[in-house]
Amino acid sequence: MKPFYGISGPASNILSLRTKMLITRRVEFSSSHRCAVPGWSDDRNREVFGEEANPYGHGHNYVLEVTLSGKVDEVTGMIVDLKDVKTILNREVVEPMDHRYLNAEVPPFDQVVPTAENIAREIWRRILPHFNSETVQLHEVRLYETENLYVEYRGQ
Amino acid sequence: MTLTARYPFSASHRLHSPLLSEQANDDVYGKCNNPHGHGHNYWIEVTVAGEPDAMTGMVIERAKLDKLVGEEILSRVGHRNLNEQLPEMNGLVPTTENLTYVLAGILNHRFGATSAKLARVRILETRNNRFETETNDLTQ
Numbered sequence: 170m171k172p173f174y175g176i177s178g179p180a181s182n183i184l185s186l187r188t189k190m191l192i193t194r195r196v197e198f199s200s201s202h203r204c205a206v207p208g209w210s211d212d213r214n215r216e217v218f219g220e221e222a223n224p225y226g227h228g229h230n231y232v233l234e235v236t237l238s239g240k241v242d243e244v245t246g247m248i249v250d251l252k253d254v255k256t257i258l259n260r261e262v263v264e265p266m267d268h269r270y271l272n273a274e275v276p277p278f279d280q281v282v283p284t285a286e287n288i289a290r291e292i293w294r295r296i297l298p299h300f301n302s303e304t305v306q307l308h309e310v311r312l313y314e315t316e317n318l319y320v321e322y323r324g325q
Numbered sequence: 326m327t328l329t330a331r332y333p334f335s336a337s338h339r340l341h342s343p344l345l346s347e348q349a350n351d352d353v354y355g356k357c358n359n360p361h362g363h364g365h366n367y368w369i370e371v372t373v374a375g376e377p378d379a380m381t382g383m384v385i386e387r388a389k390l391d392k393l394v395g396e397e398i399l400s401r402v403g404h405r406n407l408n409e410q411l412p413e414m415n416g417l418v419p420t421t422e423n424l425t426y427v428l429a430g431i432l433n434h435r436f437g438a439t440s441a442k443l444a445r446v447r448i449l450e451t452r453n454n455r456f457e458t459e460t461n462d463l464t465q
Contacts, residue, residue: 204382216388219387221387281382282381283382284377284381284382284383286326286328286383286384287377289326316331318328318331318387319328319329320326321329322327
Protein backbone atom coordinates (compact mmCIF):
# COMPACT_ATOMS: atom_id res chain seq x y z
CA MET A 170 0.00 0.00 0.00
CA LYS A 171 1.24 3.48 -0.86
CA PRO A 172 2.01 5.76 2.07
CA PHE A 173 -0.84 8.13 2.84
CA TYR A 174 0.55 11.58 3.59
CA GLY A 175 3.78 9.92 4.53
CA ILE A 176 2.16 7.45 6.91
CA SER A 177 2.16 3.80 5.96
CA GLY A 178 0.70 0.74 7.63
CA PRO A 179 -2.59 0.54 9.51
CA ALA A 180 -2.63 4.27 10.35
CA SER A 181 -3.03 5.12 6.68
CA ASN A 182 -6.33 3.23 6.62
CA ILE A 183 -7.65 5.12 9.59
CA LEU A 184 -6.75 8.41 7.95
CA SER A 185 -8.36 7.50 4.67
CA LEU A 186 -11.54 6.44 6.49
CA ARG A 187 -11.81 9.88 7.99
CA THR A 188 -11.20 11.71 4.76
CA LYS A 189 -14.28 13.51 3.61
CA MET A 190 -14.19 14.67 0.04
CA LEU A 191 -16.27 16.37 -2.58
CA ILE A 192 -16.76 14.85 -5.98
CA THR A 193 -18.41 16.57 -8.92
CA ARG A 194 -20.02 15.05 -11.98
CA ARG A 195 -20.90 17.22 -14.96
CA VAL A 196 -23.62 16.53 -17.52
CA GLU A 197 -25.09 18.63 -20.29
CA PHE A 198 -28.56 19.00 -21.69
CA SER A 199 -30.10 21.32 -24.23
CA SER A 200 -33.59 22.63 -23.70
CA SER A 201 -35.82 25.47 -24.71
CA HIS A 202 -37.80 27.64 -22.35
CA ARG A 203 -39.61 30.90 -21.96
CA CYS A 204 -39.46 33.00 -18.80
CA ALA A 205 -42.66 34.91 -18.23
CA VAL A 206 -45.24 35.18 -15.48
CA PRO A 207 -48.67 34.16 -16.77
CA GLY A 208 -51.07 36.99 -16.14
CA TRP A 209 -48.47 39.71 -16.55
CA SER A 210 -48.62 41.87 -19.66
CA ASP A 211 -46.10 41.25 -22.44
CA ASP A 212 -44.53 44.61 -21.63
CA ARG A 213 -44.10 43.76 -17.95
CA ASN A 214 -42.61 40.36 -18.76
CA ARG A 215 -40.27 41.94 -21.29
CA GLU A 216 -39.22 44.49 -18.70
CA VAL A 217 -38.44 41.89 -16.02
CA PHE A 218 -37.14 38.96 -18.08
CA GLY A 219 -35.77 40.76 -21.15
CA GLU A 220 -35.18 38.54 -24.15
CA GLU A 221 -35.91 35.49 -22.00
CA ALA A 222 -39.59 36.47 -22.34
CA ASN A 223 -39.67 36.06 -26.13
CA PRO A 224 -43.13 34.47 -26.68
CA TYR A 225 -41.72 31.86 -29.05
CA GLY A 226 -39.18 30.59 -26.51
CA HIS A 227 -35.46 30.02 -27.03
CA GLY A 228 -32.87 27.50 -25.88
CA HIS A 229 -29.68 26.95 -23.96
CA ASN A 230 -26.98 24.32 -23.68
CA TYR A 231 -27.26 23.84 -19.95
CA VAL A 232 -24.31 22.45 -18.03
CA LEU A 233 -25.11 20.79 -14.72
CA GLU A 234 -22.45 20.14 -12.10
CA VAL A 235 -23.59 17.97 -9.22
CA THR A 236 -21.28 17.89 -6.21
CA LEU A 237 -21.54 15.03 -3.72
CA SER A 238 -19.80 14.75 -0.40
CA GLY A 239 -18.82 11.62 1.44
CA LYS A 240 -16.12 9.54 2.95
CA VAL A 241 -13.65 7.67 0.82
CA ASP A 242 -14.32 3.94 1.05
CA GLU A 243 -11.41 2.14 2.64
CA VAL A 244 -11.37 -0.68 0.15
CA THR A 245 -12.40 0.88 -3.15
CA GLY A 246 -10.89 4.31 -2.56
CA MET A 247 -14.11 5.84 -3.89
CA ILE A 248 -16.86 7.96 -2.38
CA VAL A 249 -19.45 6.63 -4.75
CA ASP A 250 -19.52 4.65 -7.97
CA LEU A 251 -19.56 7.32 -10.68
CA LYS A 252 -21.33 4.96 -13.06
CA ASP A 253 -24.31 5.03 -10.68
CA VAL A 254 -24.15 8.83 -10.46
CA LYS A 255 -24.20 9.10 -14.23
CA THR A 256 -27.15 6.71 -14.46
CA ILE A 257 -29.14 8.70 -11.90
CA LEU A 258 -28.39 12.08 -13.49
CA ASN A 259 -29.34 10.75 -16.90
CA ARG A 260 -32.58 9.20 -15.67
CA GLU A 261 -33.72 12.07 -13.44
CA VAL A 262 -32.46 15.09 -15.39
CA VAL A 263 -31.00 14.56 -18.83
CA GLU A 264 -33.57 12.19 -20.30
CA PRO A 265 -36.62 14.16 -19.12
CA MET A 266 -35.17 17.59 -20.00
CA ASP A 267 -32.81 17.18 -22.96
CA HIS A 268 -34.24 18.48 -26.24
CA ARG A 269 -37.52 19.41 -24.56
CA TYR A 270 -39.50 22.60 -24.25
CA LEU A 271 -39.48 22.89 -20.46
CA ASN A 272 -42.62 25.02 -20.17
CA ALA A 273 -44.76 22.49 -22.02
CA GLU A 274 -43.07 19.14 -21.45
CA VAL A 275 -41.40 19.10 -18.04
CA PRO A 276 -43.49 19.62 -14.92
CA PRO A 277 -43.54 21.74 -12.80
CA PHE A 278 -42.52 24.28 -15.44
CA ASP A 279 -46.04 24.44 -16.78
CA GLN A 280 -46.74 26.17 -13.43
CA VAL A 281 -43.35 27.53 -12.38
CA VAL A 282 -41.20 29.96 -14.39
CA PRO A 283 -38.21 27.94 -15.68
CA THR A 284 -35.50 30.36 -14.61
CA ALA A 285 -32.07 28.87 -13.90
CA GLU A 286 -32.88 29.26 -10.19
CA ASN A 287 -36.08 27.22 -10.43
CA ILE A 288 -34.51 24.57 -12.68
CA ALA A 289 -31.67 24.14 -10.16
CA ARG A 290 -34.19 23.70 -7.33
CA GLU A 291 -36.16 21.15 -9.35
CA ILE A 292 -32.98 19.20 -10.15
CA TRP A 293 -32.08 19.23 -6.44
CA ARG A 294 -35.56 17.91 -5.58
CA ARG A 295 -35.34 15.15 -8.17
CA ILE A 296 -31.90 13.81 -7.26
CA LEU A 297 -31.80 14.38 -3.50
CA PRO A 298 -33.44 11.03 -2.60
CA HIS A 299 -30.64 9.21 -4.43
CA PHE A 300 -27.81 10.96 -2.61
CA ASN A 301 -29.03 11.05 0.94
CA SER A 302 -27.38 8.07 2.60
CA GLU A 303 -24.88 7.61 5.37
CA THR A 304 -22.01 7.39 2.90
CA VAL A 305 -22.90 10.04 0.32
CA GLN A 306 -24.81 13.30 0.48
CA LEU A 307 -25.85 15.83 -2.12
CA HIS A 308 -23.67 18.91 -1.51
CA GLU A 309 -24.39 21.34 -4.31
CA VAL A 310 -26.12 21.73 -7.64
CA ARG A 311 -24.53 24.21 -10.01
CA LEU A 312 -26.38 24.97 -13.21
CA TYR A 313 -24.82 26.99 -16.02
CA GLU A 314 -27.38 28.57 -18.31
CA THR A 315 -24.57 30.02 -20.40
CA GLU A 316 -20.80 30.17 -19.94
CA ASN A 317 -21.29 33.52 -18.27
CA LEU A 318 -24.16 32.78 -15.93
CA TYR A 319 -24.70 30.08 -13.33
CA VAL A 320 -26.63 29.43 -10.14
CA GLU A 321 -25.53 27.39 -7.12
CA TYR A 322 -28.02 25.72 -4.80
CA ARG A 323 -27.40 23.77 -1.60
CA GLY A 324 -30.97 23.01 -0.65
CA GLN A 325 -31.66 26.11 1.40
CA MET B 326 -29.32 30.15 -3.60
CA THR B 327 -26.60 32.07 -5.34
CA LEU B 328 -26.38 33.34 -8.88
CA THR B 329 -23.10 34.20 -10.58
CA ALA B 330 -22.66 36.28 -13.71
CA ARG B 331 -19.33 37.06 -15.32
CA TYR B 332 -18.33 40.06 -17.38
CA PRO B 333 -15.18 40.74 -19.39
CA PHE B 334 -13.15 43.93 -19.28
CA SER B 335 -9.77 44.89 -20.64
CA ALA B 336 -7.47 47.17 -18.70
CA SER B 337 -3.82 47.99 -18.22
CA HIS B 338 -1.74 48.29 -15.09
CA ARG B 339 1.79 48.49 -13.80
CA LEU B 340 2.79 46.88 -10.52
CA HIS B 341 5.14 49.28 -8.81
CA SER B 342 5.34 50.42 -5.23
CA PRO B 343 6.77 53.86 -4.49
CA LEU B 344 7.77 52.47 -1.09
CA LEU B 345 10.26 50.08 -2.65
CA SER B 346 13.53 50.70 -4.49
CA GLU B 347 13.75 50.12 -8.23
CA GLN B 348 15.64 46.93 -7.57
CA ALA B 349 13.12 45.71 -5.00
CA ASN B 350 10.24 46.50 -7.36
CA ASP B 351 11.93 44.49 -10.04
CA ASP B 352 12.53 41.62 -7.65
CA VAL B 353 8.96 41.57 -6.34
CA TYR B 354 6.90 42.31 -9.42
CA GLY B 355 9.17 41.01 -12.18
CA LYS B 356 7.83 41.67 -15.65
CA CYS B 357 4.67 43.21 -14.16
CA ASN B 358 6.96 46.11 -13.15
CA ASN B 359 7.63 47.05 -16.80
CA PRO B 360 7.62 50.90 -16.73
CA HIS B 361 5.33 51.07 -19.74
CA GLY B 362 2.67 48.92 -18.10
CA HIS B 363 0.83 46.04 -19.70
CA GLY B 364 -2.73 44.78 -19.91
CA HIS B 365 -5.07 41.88 -19.39
CA ASN B 366 -8.43 40.66 -20.54
CA TYR B 367 -9.98 40.34 -17.11
CA TRP B 368 -13.21 38.64 -16.15
CA ILE B 369 -15.15 39.72 -13.09
CA GLU B 370 -17.56 37.16 -11.61
CA VAL B 371 -20.24 38.63 -9.38
CA THR B 372 -22.11 36.25 -7.06
CA VAL B 373 -25.44 37.34 -5.64
CA ALA B 374 -27.20 35.48 -2.81
CA GLY B 375 -30.87 35.53 -1.94
CA GLU B 376 -34.13 33.63 -2.11
CA PRO B 377 -35.63 33.52 -5.60
CA ASP B 378 -38.61 35.85 -5.79
CA ALA B 379 -41.81 33.82 -5.37
CA MET B 380 -43.35 35.30 -8.49
CA THR B 381 -40.47 35.65 -10.91
CA GLY B 382 -38.29 32.75 -9.72
CA MET B 383 -35.19 34.95 -9.85
CA VAL B 384 -32.62 35.90 -7.19
CA ILE B 385 -32.05 39.15 -9.06
CA GLU B 386 -33.32 40.44 -12.37
CA ARG B 387 -30.59 39.92 -14.95
CA ALA B 388 -31.09 43.31 -16.54
CA LYS B 389 -30.73 45.02 -13.16
CA LEU B 390 -27.54 43.10 -12.38
CA ASP B 391 -26.09 43.89 -15.81
CA LYS B 392 -26.94 47.57 -15.37
CA LEU B 393 -25.49 47.70 -11.88
CA VAL B 394 -22.22 46.00 -12.86
CA GLY B 395 -22.05 48.10 -16.02
CA GLU B 396 -22.48 51.35 -14.15
CA GLU B 397 -20.37 50.58 -11.09
CA ILE B 398 -17.59 48.42 -12.53
CA LEU B 399 -17.29 48.22 -16.30
CA SER B 400 -17.63 51.97 -16.80
CA ARG B 401 -14.81 52.47 -14.30
CA VAL B 402 -12.34 49.88 -15.50
CA GLY B 403 -13.14 49.00 -19.13
CA HIS B 404 -10.23 50.03 -21.38
CA ARG B 405 -8.69 52.06 -18.57
CA ASN B 406 -5.29 52.37 -17.01
CA LEU B 407 -5.84 51.16 -13.46
CA ASN B 408 -2.87 53.14 -12.08
CA GLU B 409 -4.04 56.45 -13.48
CA GLN B 410 -7.76 56.21 -14.03
CA LEU B 411 -9.28 54.41 -11.07
CA PRO B 412 -9.22 56.96 -8.23
CA GLU B 413 -10.83 54.45 -5.84
CA MET B 414 -7.50 52.57 -5.77
CA ASN B 415 -6.37 55.49 -3.63
CA GLY B 416 -2.67 54.88 -4.04
CA LEU B 417 -2.79 51.09 -3.73
CA VAL B 418 -0.67 49.09 -6.14
CA PRO B 419 -3.19 47.74 -8.69
CA THR B 420 -2.45 44.09 -8.10
CA THR B 421 -5.52 42.03 -8.81
CA GLU B 422 -5.76 41.31 -5.08
CA ASN B 423 -6.19 45.01 -4.39
CA LEU B 424 -8.44 45.45 -7.41
CA THR B 425 -10.71 42.68 -6.12
CA TYR B 426 -11.12 44.37 -2.74
CA VAL B 427 -11.73 47.79 -4.26
CA LEU B 428 -14.27 46.63 -6.84
CA ALA B 429 -16.02 44.40 -4.30
CA GLY B 430 -16.28 47.38 -1.97
CA ILE B 431 -17.77 49.56 -4.71
CA LEU B 432 -20.30 46.89 -5.64
CA ASN B 433 -21.18 46.08 -2.04
CA HIS B 434 -21.97 49.71 -1.36
CA ARG B 435 -24.45 49.76 -4.25
CA PHE B 436 -25.96 46.42 -3.21
CA GLY B 437 -26.93 47.95 0.11
CA ALA B 438 -29.98 49.32 -1.70
CA THR B 439 -31.23 46.00 -3.13
CA SER B 440 -32.88 42.98 -1.51
CA ALA B 441 -30.32 40.57 -2.99
CA LYS B 442 -26.96 40.36 -1.25
CA LEU B 443 -23.53 40.50 -2.83
CA ALA B 444 -21.87 37.26 -1.70
CA ARG B 445 -18.62 37.00 -3.62
CA VAL B 446 -16.48 38.83 -6.15
CA ARG B 447 -13.94 36.90 -8.16
CA ILE B 448 -11.57 38.41 -10.69
CA LEU B 449 -9.69 36.38 -13.26
CA GLU B 450 -6.57 38.17 -14.41
CA THR B 451 -5.74 35.45 -16.90
CA ARG B 452 -7.30 32.06 -17.24
CA ASN B 453 -4.66 30.79 -14.82
CA ASN B 454 -4.89 33.38 -12.03
CA ARG B 455 -7.98 34.23 -10.10
CA PHE B 456 -8.65 36.19 -6.93
CA GLU B 457 -11.78 36.21 -4.84
CA THR B 458 -13.26 37.75 -1.77
CA GLU B 459 -16.46 36.97 0.07
CA THR B 460 -18.24 40.08 1.15
CA ASN B 461 -18.19 38.95 4.78
CA ASP B 462 -14.46 39.59 4.53
CA LEU B 463 -14.92 43.18 3.47
CA THR B 464 -14.52 46.07 5.84
CA GLN B 465 -16.99 48.82 5.17
